[in-house]
Amino acid sequence: xxxxxxxxxxxxxxxxxxxxxxxxxxxxxxxxxxxxxxxxxxxxxxxxxxxxxxxxxxxxxxxxxxxxxxxxxxxxxxxxxxxxxxxxxxxxxxxxxxxxxxxxxxxxxxxxxxxxxxxxxxxxxxxxxxxxxxxxxxxxxxxxxxxxxxxxxxxxxxxxxxxxxxxxxxxxxxxxxxxxxxxxxxxxxxxxxxxxxxxxxxxxxxxxxxxxxxxxxxxxxxxxxxxxxxxxxxxxxxxxxxxxxxxxxxxxxxxxxxxxxxxxxxxxxxxxxxxxxxxxxxxxxxxxxxxxxxxxxxxxxxxxxxxxxxxx
Amino acid sequence: xxxxxxxxxxxxxxxxxxxxxxxxxxxxxxxxxxxxxxxxxxxxxxxxxxxxxxxxxxxxxxxxxxxxxxxxxxxxxxxxxxxxxxxxxxxxxxxxxxxxxxxxxxxxxxxxxxxxxxxxxxxxxxxxxxxxxxxxxxxxxxxxxxxxxxxxxxxxxxxxxxxxxxxxxxxxxxxxxxxxxxxxxxxxxxxxxxxxxxxxxxxxxxxxxxxxxxxxxxxxxxxxxxxxxxxxxxxxxxxxxxxxxxxxxxxxxxxxxxxxxxxxxxxxxxxxxxxxxxxxxxxxxxxxxxxxxxxxxxxxxxxxxxxxxxxxxxxxxxxxxxxxxxxxxxxxxxxxxxxxxxxxxxxxxxxxxxxxxxxxxxxxxxxxxxxxxxxxxxxxxxxxxxxxxxxxxxxxxxxxxxxxxxxxxxxxxxxxxxxxxxxxxxxxxxxxxxxxxxxxxxxxxxxxxxxxxxxxxxxxxxxxxxxxxxxxxxxxxxxxxxxxxxxxxxxxxxxxxxxxxxxxxxxxxxxxxxxxxxxxxxxxxxxxxxxxxxxxxxxxxxxxxxxxxxxxxxxxxxxxxxx
Numbered sequence: 001x002x003x004x005x006x007x008x009x010x011x012x013x014x015x016x017x018x019x020x021x022x023x024x025x026x027x028x029x030x031x032x033x034x035x036x037x038x039x040x041x042x043x044x045x046x047x048x049x050x051x052x053x054x055x056x057x058x059x060x061x062x063x064x065x066x067x068x069x070x071x072x073x074x075x076x077x078x079x080x081x082x083x084x085x086x087x088x089x090x091x092x093x094x095x096x097x098x099x100x101x102x103x104x105x106x107x108x109x110x111x112x113x114x115x116x117x118x119x120x121x122x123x124x125x126x127x128x129x130x131x132x133x134x135x136x137x138x139x140x141x142x143x144x145x146x147x148x149x150x151x152x153x154x155x156x157x158x159x160x161x162x163x164x165x166x167x168x169x170x171x172x173x174x175x176x177x178x179x180x181x182x183x184x185x186x187x188x189x190x191x192x193x194x195x196x197x198x199x200x201x202x203x204x205x206x207x208x209x210x211x212x213x214x215x216x217x218x219x220x221x222x223x224x225x226x227x228x229x230x231x232x233x234x235x236x237x238x239x240x241x242x243x244x245x246x247x248x249x250x251x252x253x254x255x256x257x258x259x260x261x262x263x264x265x266x267x268x269x270x271x272x273x274x275x276x277x278x279x280x281x282x283x284x285x286x287x288x289x290x291x292x293x294x295x296x297x298x299x300x301x302x303x304x305x306x307x308x309x310x311x312x
Numbered sequence: 313x314x315x316x317x318x319x320x321x322x323x324x325x326x327x328x329x330x331x332x333x334x335x336x337x338x339x340x341x342x343x344x345x346x347x348x349x350x351x352x353x354x355x356x357x358x359x360x361x362x363x364x365x366x367x368x369x370x371x372x373x374x375x376x377x378x379x380x381x382x383x384x385x386x387x388x389x390x391x392x393x394x395x396x397x398x399x400x401x402x403x404x405x406x407x408x409x410x411x412x413x414x415x416x417x418x419x420x421x422x423x424x425x426x427x428x429x430x431x432x433x434x435x436x437x438x439x440x441x442x443x444x445x446x447x448x449x450x451x452x453x454x455x456x457x458x459x460x461x462x463x464x465x466x467x468x469x470x471x472x473x474x475x476x477x478x479x480x481x482x483x484x485x486x487x488x489x490x491x492x493x494x495x496x497x498x499x500x501x502x503x504x505x506x507x508x509x510x511x512x513x514x515x516x517x518x519x520x521x522x523x524x525x526x527x528x529x530x531x532x533x534x535x536x537x538x539x540x541x542x543x544x545x546x547x548x549x550x551x552x553x554x555x556x557x558x559x560x561x562x563x564x565x566x567x568x569x570x571x572x573x574x575x576x577x578x579x580x581x582x583x584x585x586x587x588x589x590x591x592x593x594x595x596x597x598x599x600x601x602x603x604x605x606x607x608x609x610x611x612x613x614x615x616x617x618x619x620x621x622x623x624x625x626x627x628x629x630x631x632x633x634x635x636x637x638x639x640x641x642x643x644x645x646x647x648x649x650x651x652x653x654x655x656x657x658x659x660x661x662x663x664x665x666x667x668x669x670x671x672x673x674x675x676x677x678x679x680x681x682x683x684x685x686x687x688x689x690x691x692x693x694x695x696x697x698x699x700x701x702x703x704x705x706x707x708x709x710x711x712x713x714x715x716x717x718x719x720x721x722x723x724x725x726x727x728x729x730x731x732x733x734x735x736x737x738x739x740x741x742x743x744x745x746x747x748x749x750x751x752x753x754x755x756x757x758x759x760x761x762x763x764x765x766x767x768x769x770x771x772x773x774x775x776x777x778x779x780x781x782x783x784x785x786x787x788x789x790x791x792x793x794x795x796x797x798x799x800x801x802x803x804x805x806x807x808x809x810x811x812x813x814x815x816x817x818x819x820x821x822x823x824x825x826x827x828x829x830x831x832x833x834x835x836x837x838x839x840x841x842x843x844x845x846x847x848x849x850x851x852x853x854x855x856x857x858x859x860x861x862x863x864x865x866x867x868x869x870x871x872x873x874x875x
Contacts, residue, residue: 140701172638173703174666206640206662208719236608240658266610270603273651285600288610 024054031062040069051079057086061094068097073104090121092128099131108139119148126156130165137169145169153185160190167199179203187219194224201233210237228254228261235264239271247271262291334679334768335728336712336752340760343744344409347382347400347761349737352428354390357521358508359501360450361388362693363480363557366431366738366814367755370443372417373462376854376867377404378742378818380753381419382761383429383447389505398426399447408745410763418463419445419456427451431738431814435484435493436787437473438541443788446470446495448479448814453497457541473535473543478503481559483810485570486786486839487586487593492537493786493809494593496548496572498556499530513700520694524577524614529555532574532582536592548584550597555579560811562620562629563793564602565650568841570791573604575615575633580605585650604631604644608654613639617739617813621675621684622646623659624718625801632661634670634688634813637704641665641673641688643720661686661713664722668708669693672739672813678726678750678766680773680824682800683715689736689754689813707733710754730764742818748775748852748870750822755815770870774799776831777820777854777869780807784859785839788819792839798832798848799825825851 031046047063060083067076080098087094095118102111115132122128129152136145149166156162167182183200186193197220204213214237220230235250251268254261265288272281351361368381380402387396398421402410414420421427428450434443442458453474456464467473477499484493501524511522532551535543551574558575565571565585572595574582583604585596599605607613614636620629628646635641640662645655656662668690675684690708697704710730713720724731730752738755745751749769754762776796780789792807805821825831830850837843838859846862849855856865 142701142703144702174638174663176663176666206657208657208660208662210658239653240655262610263608266606267608270651270653273601273603273649274647282601289600292606292610 022049022053024050024059027053028059028062031066035066035069040066044070044072055086057083057088057091057094059083060086061091061097064101065097068101068104073101076101077105077107090118092118092122092125095122096125096128096131099128099135103131103135103138108135111135112139123151124155126152126159126162129155130159130161133162133169134165137165137172140172142169142173146173158189160186160193160196163189164193164196164199167196167203171199171203176203176207180207180209183216187216191219192223194220194227194230197223198227198229198233201230205233205237210241213237226253226257228258228264231257232261232264232267235267235271239267239274244271244274248275260287260291260294262288265291333726334749334766334772335726336730336764337767338729338732338762339408339751339765340763342408343763344411345380345402345761345763346412347384347402348397349382349756349758349761350385350387350396351758352385352388352391352396353758354388355519356388356390356508357510357519358388358505359503359521359524359527360428360478361385362521362757363500364428364430364737364757364814365755366448366481366812366816367740367753367761368432368434368445368816369740369742369753369818370434370445370816371819372401372434372443372445372458372464373403374442374460375404375406377406377746378744378820379404380410381432381434381445382755383432383738383814386426386428388428396426399429399432404744406746413462416462418465427454430478430480431482433482433484433495433810433816435790435809437484437493437495437537439492439539439787441787443819446473446482446484448482448497450478452476453479453482467541471542472538472545475499475533475545475547477530477533479533480557481810481814483559483561483572483808484790485561485572485809486791487570488536488588489569489785489839489841490537490539491785491840492539493788493790494537495533495535495543496559496561496810497533497535498554498559498574499532499551500524500555500557500577501527502530503527513694518696518700520696520700524555529553529576529579532556534593534595548595550584550595551582553579554582556582557616558618558633558811558813560618560620560631561791561808562631562806563791564620564629564631564646564652566628566648568837568839573618573620573631573633575618576612577616578612578614580612581615581618581633598650602650603652603654604633606654607639607642608656613642616669616671617673619673619675619811620806620808622804623675623684623686623715623720625683625803627802627804629804629806630675632673632675632686634673635665637667637669637692639666641668641670641686659718660720664711664713667704668711671737672754672815674739674741674752674812674817676741676750676817676822677715677775677824678712678741678769679714680749680769680775681715681826682773682803682824683717685715686713686720687711687730687739687741687752688713689734689739689756691735691737691757705733707735709733710736710739728764728767729762734762735759737813738815739812740815740817741822743777743820743822743869746854746867746869750818774825774828774830774851775869776823776825776849776851778805778823778834778849779820779854779856780836780838781856781858781864782838782840783861784842789836789838789857789859793837794821795835795837796823796831796833798830799823799828820854 027050034043043066064079099115133149152162164186170179186196201216231254238247254264269284455470531547644652672689782789
């Protein structure tokens with residue numbers, strides 16, 4: 001299986017050598033092919049040569065995109081800023097990439113400024129609105145996020161991302177009914193989005209609507225069999241409804257997929273205790289304690305927005 | 313015998329009007345309660361500033377009317393204001409008003425004795441029949457003996473009931489079952505002004521109070537009452553990593569031995585099982601095994617306040633813990649066998665408690681229907697939170713959740729003046745005007761205290777109050793479990809000393825009876841282990857029950873109690 005990408009890379013390399021290293025169009029096509037092949041690092045090299053050969057906005061833009069895909073957001077910001085400075089007119093793709101790169105490099109406030117400016121120029125560009133809303137959500141600005149994501153939903157009613165992120169924003173505002181409504185739209189528009197199904201299940205569970213929550217978790221499992229988050233959600237419903245046997249089965253299935261799943265371990269211990277299986281419960285608690293000590297918080301969703309003040 | 317001075321005036325209650333509602337109405341001004349909490353802040357954002365303060369309801373002069381003690385802060389370095397009124401005692405005059413008796417009672421501190429207070433707890437620590445006062449501080453506790461004549465005298469060195477750590481909440485209990493009250497004191501952070509650090513919010517780089525993770529926790533303290541007016545202080549084993557803010561005691565194991573729940577801020581909550589032995593009390597931390605250390609996600613929350621109460625009326629004490637914003641107030645269902653399950657969602661509490669930062673709380677029956685409601689005082693720790701998180705505010709409304717046969721629902725129309733934004737912290741419930749329903753007193757951070765009258769609660773249902781006097785165990789029956797039959801549902805309550813957040817509710821146990829005109833059967837399991845069946849009791853009174861003697865006195869409650 002590992003031969004295939006190697007073969008693809010060899011073919012691409014041959015193409016590069018055959019095309020002439022300084023031909024901008026050839027360098028562009030080569031870089032794009034590397035991106036399509038899932039090798040952003042090689043694409044970066046091609047686009048660096050492209051920038052050297054043709055230092056215009058387009059070249060810097062592609063370099064920025066490749067750097068972003070190569071998980072080098074700070075360098076991407078530099079390239080995309082350069083592209084922006086050379087651009088004669090605003091470019092929505094450039095705005096979106098720069099906003100994304102800024103957010104990923106920890107400059108959320110700058111990202112908002114760029115995306116807000118982009119949203120003024122391209123008020124119907126749903127991807128910019130969605131990215132802006134998501135960025136505001138990560139900055140704990142739920143009210144702004146809600147407003148801009150509603151706009152995104154209005155301009156692109158068939159875009160499944162807008163209601164999904166709107167649901168996150170609503171949930172972060174504690175508005176669980178609107179969050180459930182938004183997640184519900186997200187799964188109608190994109191039934192394969194298992195994350196949206198799980199988010200819907202969690203929200204419905206918090207709203208005290210267990211039957212609908214159960215349906216949402218099952219829908220998530222239909223799309224992603226063995227998904228721990230959905231199995232844990234189902235297990236919690238079983239536990240709360242006084243069926244610890246069913247809960248044990250769900251939590252154990254979640255742990256089969258993710259042996260360190262903290263929430264599954266915690267609740268499995270409770271379910272085993274309820275069944276009087278004290279020794280097993282104690283063993284599971286020890287596993288939970290180890291997982292808790294690792295500091296990994298896989299289940300934390302809403303509370304991640306807590307502002308944690310740190311020393312200067 | 314102060315309680316015997318109570319007038320025997322049990323009144324048969326009239327049947328309430330069905331469908332009556334209740335609402336909290338601000339009576340602070342009319343009641344003459346003028347107290348302003350001073351946080352001592354200077355803009356440097358010392359962590360201490362955001363924690364206080366508490367309020368205690370107790371009948372210090374034994375006249376049958378519940379009095380109030382408010383704890384205050386103190387100027388901190390850089391505070392140019394520099395003045396503080398210190399702690400304050402307000403005597404209930406029985407006519408709907410209170411009078412500041414701090415100085416007359418000997419509780420007015422000279423300037424050189426003023427310290428930074430946190431909370432307090434009251435109980436008969438020396439067994440002489442009147443409640444003494446233990447005040448917690450950023451630093452050593454102070455103990456004030458009630459002389460029985462309306463004045464207090466401070467015990468030197470708190471008679472040993474002290475340690476130098478930062479104590480927040482305290483609770484009284486008798487885990488060694490020797491008949492006197494011991495003290496559990498929750499300690500928060502290992503923090504000192506000299507080790508203060510400037511912290512900034514990660515979102516907008518604004519100066520903020522440091523996250524508790526920036527400081528180590530401090531072990532809690534156990535002050536064993538030696539029965540001679542002194543205490544022996546020792547750290548509670550197993551509490552070393554805790555960051556305790558709230559303490560409440562209940563016999564969750566149903567074995568007669570008190571269990572201690574500690575709400576820890578960002579670290580797992582504790583549930584200590586206590587075992588009395590020849591070498592003293594032993595504490596066993598079982599928070600994880602019992603299911604109350606974490607929320608349903610398996611995550612520790614930022615616990616602030618806590619209270620026990622039988623929310624679903626299955627005879628077992630459930631537990632509520634108030635938490636930070638974007639954490640629910642978490643309600644743990646007691647499943648028996650020392651097992652709890654985070655049942656916040658199925659209790660109906662999840663969606664309405666996410667955006668509030670909650671502190672003081674009480675599970676009590678405010679509409680006298682026999683089911684425990686929940687009230688929560690909210691308020692953020694950051695005065696600039698709106699700049700950091702646009703949907704949040706520093707001052708936040710209080711919340712009322714009424715209990716519909718085991719499921720809590722937010723009842724905004726009952727919140728009334730409680731819905732006004734405030735920086736809420738301490739909260740306690742009591743029937744200050746003896747009109748037959750539970751009122752609220754609030755101790756707010758850097759703001760005025762508030763008295764909120766419950767209007768309509770008495771009309772919504774009848775009620776009965778019980779004041780306990782122990783004879784073989786501690787004098788106030790702290791730790792007693794009362795079971796009441798009659799009325800809409802079988803009810804159980806425990807006599808506690810210390811709950812909510814830095815605070816203490818009325819020592820009178822409160823039972824809503826709905827349309828019933830009395831309880832058919834009341835039984836008490838005293839802390840001594842003795843069980844007594846007391847037969848029926850009429851509604852419309854606070855009955856005084858004495859261990860071994862049954863009902864010995866009462867005071868009428870209801871319309872006309874306040875002139």
